[in-house]
Amino acid sequence: MGFLVQLLAFILLPLLVSMSAEEINSSQPCDFLALFNFGDSNSDTGCMAAAFYPEILPYGQTFFHEPVGRASDGRLIIDFIAQHLGFPFLSAYINSIGTSYRHGANFAAGSSTIRRQNRTVFEGGSPFTFEIQTEQFNQFKQRTGKFFNKARKNSFRRHFPRPEDFAKAIYTFDIGQNDIAAAINRVGTEDSHAVISDIVDYFGKQVQYLHELGARTFWIHNSGPIGCLPVAMPVHNAMNQTPEAGYVDENGCVNYQNDMAREFNKKLKNMVVKLRAQFLDASLVYVDMFSAKYELINDANKEGFVDPSEICCGYHKDGYHLYCGNKAMINGKEIFAGSCDDPSKFISWDGVHYTEAANRWIANRMLNGSFSDPPLPITHSCSAQ
Ligand SMILES: *[C@@H]1O[C@H](CO)[C@@H](O)[C@H](O)[C@H]1NC(C)=O
Ligand SMILES: *[C@@H]1O[C@H](CO)[C@@H](O)[C@H](O)[C@H]1NC(C)=O
Ligand SMILES: CC(=O)N[C@H]1CO[C@H](CO)[C@@H](O)[C@@H]1O
Numbered sequence: 001m002g003f004l005v006q007l008l009a010f011i012l013l014p015l016l017v018s019m020s021a022e023e024i025n026s027s028q029p030c031d032f033l034a035l036f037n038f039g040d041s042n043s044d045t046g047c048m049a050a051a052f053y054p055e056i057l058p059y060g061q062t063f064f065h066e067p068v069g070r071a072s073d074g075r076l077i078i079d080f081i082a083q084h085l086g087f088p089f090l091s092a093y094i095n096s097i098g099t100s101y102r103h104g105a106n107f108a109a110g111s112s113t114i115r116r117q118n119r120t121v122f123e124g125g126s127p128f129t130f131e132i133q134t135e136q137f138n139q140f141k142q143r144t145g146k147f148f149n150k151a152r153k154n155s156f157r158r159h160f161p162r163p164e165d166f167a168k169a170i171y172t173f174d175i176g177q178n179d180i181a182a183a184i185n186r187v188g189t190e191d192s193h194a195v196i197s198d199i200v201d202y203f204g205k206q207v208q209y210l211h212e213l214g215a216r217t218f219w220i221h222n223s224g225p226i227g228c229l230p231v232a233m234p235v236h237n238a239m240n241q242t243p244e245a246g247y248v249d250e251n252g253c254v255n256y257q258n259d260m261a262r263e264f265n266k267k268l269k270n271m272v273v274k275l276r277a278q279f280l281d282a283s284l285v286y287v288d289m290f291s292a293k294y295e296l297i298n299d300a301n302k303e304g305f306v307d308p309s310e311i312c313c314g315y316h317k318d319g320y321h322l323y324c325g326n327k328a329m330i331n332g333k334e335i336f337a338g339s340c341d342d343p344s345k346f347i348s349w350d351g352v353h354y355t356e357a358a359n360r361w362i363a364n365r366m367l368n369g370s371f372s373d374p375p376l377p378i379t380h381s382c383s384a385q
Contacts (some may be wrong), residue, residue: 016260030217030382034104034169035087035160038133038206040108040126040354041071042224043078043174046092047128048110052121056325058313058339062356069095071110073312073343074356077221078106079376080363081172087302093136101160104169105140107133113178129177134206138213141166166214170381174221174289176203176268180260181226192260200267207275207284214281217382220272221289222265226259229299231351232307236316251297265290269373276384283384288371292362293354296347303361305347312346312355314376324350 036042046069049055055067063074069077069092079089088105091099109128111121119125128136144160151157161169167346179199183192207218230236233252234243249255265288272286297308313324322328322337329335340346344357354362369377374384 002009023092027380027383029379030170032085032168032170032217032382033165034173035082035085035090035168036137036215037078037090037106037108037172038130038137039078039172039174039221040178041108041114042177042221043076043106043108043172044092044110044112045070045076045078045090045106045108046095047106047108048126050092050095051109051128052098058325061339062343071353072356072359073339074347075359077359077363077366078108078172078174080360081367082328084363084367084378085170093140101140102158103301104161105137107136108174111132111178112175113182113208114176114199115179116128117178117182126178128205130203134209134213137210141177141213151312154327158258167216169215169219170219170378171210171215172219172221173198173207176264177226177261178221180257180264184226184257184260187256187260193263195305196264196267199264200271203268204271208278211275211279211282218275218282218284219287219378219381220268220284221287222268223261224255224259224289224293225297226261227254227259228252228294228308229352230348231316231321232257233309235309236311236351237319238370251296261290272373283377283382284374284379285381285384287366288373289366292366292371295365296361298359300347304345306345308347310346311348312343313349314335314351316351321351 049067049069055069057067058073060067060070061073061161082089087103088100090104091101093105093107109126111124111126112128112133113126114130116129117125122129134275145163147156148160148163176199183195226232226252232254234248235252246255269286272284276284296303300306300308315322315335320330322330322335325335327334327336343349343355346355347358349355365371367378376384
């Protein structure tokens with residue numbers, strides 16, 4: 001009975017999901033058996049919280065009603081992806097408690113970069129660079145394969161993918177924004193163009209490595225408009241004088257920072273095209289998250305959100321940056337950086353990360369392929385050539 005229900009869920013779910021899309025491509029949806037994700041805090045579902053310090057409320061308050069290692073009040077885009085494909089939420093690879101990896105694993109970690117950085121965890125860095133994440137995936141695959149063949153009984157098999165699932169999995173990526181942030185911090189002291197090319201080359205090398213390990217479907221998010229993160233905006237940085245002409249755009253986003261992200265995205269797209277030509281047995285879809293996020297920021301009021309510079313959780317004024325969930329004495333007064341009353345009206349959760357409402361808005365538009373190249377919905381992403 002349980003088996004039948006599971007079997008039916010498997011057959012029906014992907015169909016229902018794709019039928020509900022506005023337009024159905026004539027081809028059959030891909031029969032993905034697992035989801036593996038790589039990235040930074042945009043898609044970390046518990047890695048940094050398990051490895052170092054657990055997160056505190058109000059993180060997680062909206063959907064999970066407790067902090068669950070996600071940098072938002074609720075679900076992230078990767079959670080909407082998992083739900084859309086009929087998978088449970090992804091467990092972080094290094095989390096050892098209450099996890100299941102039957103349908104994939106998440107290697108993403110907050111603060112992670114594509115290239116190695118010199119910052120320790122205490123300075124806001126992450127040891128889980130993209131290179132380490134792909135190496136963790138390699139271990140995950142080798143070790144589950146080894147135990148799978150030994151395990152006669154089902155208990156192991158219920159919790160891990162079968163060796164043949166890896167080739168029929170979708171591999172998703174959302175990384176690079178912290179590399180761009182690091183380059184922004186060093187602007188003027190190094191050749192940003194060369195640095196960005198180097199970051200993209202590193203990205204390409206790791207994708208090649210995953211292909212060597214058997215990955216075949218790649219769903220690659222580009223970098224969001226980093227200059228639109230409220231903490232980057234002059235309004236939250238005690239700039240008394242109005243910024244010089246051209247410093248910000250009509251939405252208050254910092255132009256030179258968004259330009260860095262645009263340059264990264266252009267080079268990333270060229271890299272994807274190059275890899276596509278190299279791997280004729282693989283499918284690589286490039287997803288323009290920059291445009292999806294920028295559209296939301298630009299249409300904030302029309303879409304029922306407050307001004308995109310507003311931060312739901314945190315205290316950022318008069319030169320003070322007190323991040324969400326923290327307490328401090330400011331001018332002799334104790335300030336607690338708590339949540340706004342209605343996070344569903346805000347785009348920015350904590351000045352750096354998006355609210356669940358914003359993540360849902362973005363996911364709803366991105367999953368059907370309207371920001372993809374080629375324009376495939378994620379359910380059909382195995383067939384890009
Ligand atoms: C890390 O530090 C070393 C030595 O100071 C330096 O050569 C290197 O460029 C730094 N790397 C990055 C990514 O900043
Ligand atoms: C994708 O969904 C959005 C939001 O529902 C819709 O506006 C858009 O037209 C859809 N695009 C495609 C290609 O189906
Ligand atoms: C790759 C591909 O053919 N995608 C198509 C799926 O269907 C939509 C809507 O008809 C098209 O716009 C895409 O080009």
